[in-house]
Amino acid sequence: MTDRTVSLVDSTWGTEVTLAELGEHWARYGHDLLVHDPGGPGECLVRRGELVAARGSLDPALSRLRRWVDRVEHDDDLQLARVRLRTAERDRCIDIAGEVPELSANHVHVGSATMFGTPVMFGTGADPGPAEPVEEPARQRWGVTVAVLDTGCDPHPWFAARDWFEAVPEVLDADDDSDQDRQAGHGTFVSGVLLRHAPGVTIRPRRVLSSLGFTDDLTVVAGLRALRRESAARVDVVLLTAGCHTSGDRCPPTVRAELARFGDAVVVAAAGNHGSSRPFWPAALPEVLGVAASGADGALAGFSNSGDWVDACAPGVDVVSSHVRMSPGTDGARRYGFARWSGTSFAAPQVAAGVATAVRDGHGVRDAARVAARRYPFGG
Structure with a gap:
């Protein structure tokens, strides 16, 4: 496998499991995930249509985002906000975050056991x-x-x-x-x-x-x-x-x-x-x-x-x-x-x-x- 393509291996270390396959697997359980730039240098897995912002930087960001935003969910404990994009923009969450420095996508983290190896x-x-x-x-x-x-x-x-x-x-x-x-x-x-x-x-x-x-x-x-x-x-x-x-x-x-x-x-x-x-x-x-x-x-x-x-x-x-x-x-x-x-x-x-x-x-x-x-x- 290349250094840029995101994949994992099963317990035999002979079968690659792509990030897209993982996303499809988890989608069966109701998780709406997006593979960004599949197979490319920026490949990563994120929560589809979600952006994250610190509470203090949210207002100026929203002034530039308003036309793309469906709703904002505030977390007072974390002092963070989850920004949910409108349906038409949900697949653009990483591109939109790139235009607004105060925001980032909500990245999916993968556990680091061999993913499909059964103990x-x-x-x-x-x-x-x-x-x-x-x-x-x-x-x-x-x-x-x-x-x-x-x-x-x-x-x-x-x-x-x-x-x-x-x-x-x-x-x-x-x-x-x-x-x-x-x-x-x-x-x-x-x-x-x-x-x-x-x-x-x-x-x-x-x-x-x-x-x-x-x-x-x-x-x-x-x-x-x-x-x-x-x-x-x-x-x-x-x-x-x-x-x-x-x-x-x-x-x-x-x-x-x-x-x-x-x-x-x-x-x-x-x-x-x-x-x-x-x-x-x-x-x-x-x-x-x-x-x-x-x-x-x-x-x-x-x-x-x-x-x-x-x-x-x-x-x-x-x-x-x-x-x-x-x-x-x-x-x-x-x-x-x-x-x-x-x-x-x-x-x-x-x-x-x-x-x-x-x-x-x-x-x-x-x-x-x-x-x-x-x-x-x-x-x-």
């Missing part, structure tokens, strides 16, 4: 699988907090008895088809990877990623804003496992502005699974630690993004961690065990754990980021 689950309460049982991480307390913005975190036995744990239950079947969604359990898995590598951290899960595998700018910003507002204690590391491409290869301004408010924390983000060097946001931000994935041989995994914006690389193939699945034939019952899964989503928490370990050892957050990058070097 193989085994262990307690699950069918036998090709792996040995996984020992629970030690119960320690470091006084270091990592926020995990993902699909949530279920009360898996690894977490349930820890005194800091507050469950953010996974949505396992959002489309109500009696089958587990493709990325359901993702956040529980990511949190388990983090705990295996940094058993003394306190994890603060925040649900921003759909169990179908995507989110958007506004949802990510809302999760970050809520984390800052509700955190009683300092957050040392912020971990994000989804991201997006944009038409101009610049980070969505609302996301960048919100991340800038975490100046006293290290932000770690998955580099994405498009096998491309095109910047993937927010991992490509200079102030964010972007993490690629390697295979068992230490070489860059075939699905992993790369480029001079990547800062670190950790194992991301056949990673084993905690998982949750629906119990067949029951009304909402869950079974807990472990799974194998691949993606930069599962490399990123290892680097976040490296940052947390360095903070525990007395490093300031900036130095801790450098320590983690040296521990998990990216070779290009």
